[in-house]
Amino acid sequence: MTSQNGAAHERRMSSIFERYLTVWVGLCIVAGIALGRMAPGLARSLDSMSISVNGAPVVSIPIAVCLFFMMYPIMVKIDFGSVIKAGKSGKPVFLTLFLNWGVKPFTMYAIALLFLGFLFKSFIGPEAIDLVKVPFGLNLPVGAEHGAGVVVMDEGVKMLQVPLWRSYFAGCILLGIAPCTAMVLVWGYLARGNDGLTLVMVAINSLAMLILYGILGGFLLGVGRLPIPWQALLLSVSIYVALPLVTGYFSRKMIIDAKGEQWFKEKFLGVLTPVTITALLLTLVLLFSFKGEVITSNPLTIVWIAVPLFIQTILIFAIGYGAARLLKLSYADAAPAAMIGASNHFEVAIATAVMLFGLSSGAALATVVGVLIEVPVMLMLVGFCKRTQVWFDLRSR
Numbered sequence: 001m002t003s004q005n006g007a008a009h010e011r012r013m014s015s016i017f018e019r020y021l022t023v024w025v026g027l028c029i030v031a032g033i034a035l036g037r038m039a040p041g042l043a044r045s046l047d048s049m050s051i052s053v054n055g056a057p058v059v060s061i062p063i064a065v066c067l068f069f070m071m072y073p074i075m076v077k078i079d080f081g082s083v084i085k086a087g088k089s090g091k092p093v094f095l096t097l098f099l100n101w102g103v104k105p106f107t108m109y110a111i112a113l114l115f116l117g118f119l120f121k122s123f124i125g126p127e128a129i130d131l132v133k134v135p136f137g138l139n140l141p142v143g144a145e146h147g148a149g150v151v152v153m154d155e156g157v158k159m160l161q162v163p164l165w166r167s168y169f170a171g172c173i174l175l176g177i178a179p180c181t182a183m184v185l186v187w188g189y190l191a192r193g194n195d196g197l198t199l200v201m202v203a204i205n206s207l208a209m210l211i212l213y214g215i216l217g218g219f220l221l222g223v224g225r226l227p228i229p230w231q232a233l234l235l236s237v238s239i240y241v242a243l244p245l246v247t248g249y250f251s252r253k254m255i256i257d258a259k260g261e262q263w264f265k266e267k268f269l270g271v272l273t274p275v276t277i278t279a280l281l282l283t284l285v286l287l288f289s290f291k292g293e294v295i296t297s298n299p300l301t302i303v304w305i306a307v308p309l310f311i312q313t314i315l316i317f318a319i320g321y322g323a324a325r326l327l328k329l330s331y332a333d334a335a336p337a338a339m340i341g342a343s344n345h346f347e348v349a350i351a352t353a354v355m356l357f358g359l360s361s362g363a364a365l366a367t368v369v370g371v372l373i374e375v376p377v378m379l380m381l382v383g384f385c386k387r388t389q390v391w392f393d394l395r396s397r
Helices: 002-009 021-038 040-048 061-076 080-089 091-119 164-176 184-190 195-223 230-259 261-297 301-326 331-342 346-357 362-387 389-396
Strands: 050-053 056-060 129-133 149-154 157-163
Touching: 021 040, 021 261, 021 362, 061 230, 061 261, 061 346, 091 164, 091 195, 091 301, 091 331, 129 149, 129 164, 129 346, 129 362, 157 164, 164 195, 164 301, 164 346, 164 362, 184 195, 184 331, 184 362, 195 230, 195 331, 195 346, 230 261, 230 346, 261 346, 261 362, 301 331, 301 362, 331 362, 331 389, 346 362, 362 389
Parallel strands: none
Antiparallel strands: 050 056, 129 157, 149 157
């Protein structure tokens, strides 16, 4: 027993990137703002390299490439054959599915609306506006109203002018409907959770996202009087979830068949890791290069967005962890079940925000703030889990 506890205490982040993710994001903020000042047209030029539908830019090619390489390594690590073991897991799997899809999207909506739409609205600026993409497939004339926005012309392209707080609100919604399937593997490991169960839940949530992400996203955006880009949502799920998922599944199978599982884990994934990090950091720099003026003119912008995201994270964790104790789960199952709901799949949220609303949108900025607070908050919750492990141990005696 002592040796097991000793091994558990050795669990720590092995990647410098994972340990200092908040630092890297902070550096990206500085680099992005500096880039926006020195070369204001660069990010816009890159974003203009896009696939257009009816004259409107829909998919930014550079960003799509970057975001694919953010998602693919996550999917290729998952052994989807383990999904068949989910039936043996029972309660923890059902708990995390209910938490992620039946609770979390709606609490995020309510909390973000309360803070961004009421408590912090005067700080953000009641009259502040943001320009987001018009949902492709809609041929609306200039001056037409759509939801809470108005169609305007910006540099020869039709855009939707919406209140800035609503754009931030949209980003929070996209984070709230994206349960983590990447960093949760790290959080569950550090909390000494059941790694096998975590992988099963990650696989199931990845499959659930194919169906539920677009449905919930469209519904909640519509309720919030935001653009409902159903076609773009479907395209986003196809590009940023289905494509890397299918590619990851088949490439994993082919590589393991050809080279063996040990080579796949030790060589292939090792080569892929720096590519993923580079893609993520480059995307963040581009995002902040567009939002530098907003941040410098109102430095507390990030705080206004971070507050509801922080409260949401703590609330969902508390609900999940408390429910796990009521369901009499073991600690090893309870910790990852609560963690996967508390953390967010910020890669998918960023990708979707960029596709739906644009690289320069407040929605995209809000999803990046999710990255900024992810590591410190989740590490705090990991520490809480380890300190309260006795709650579950005592129950099992």
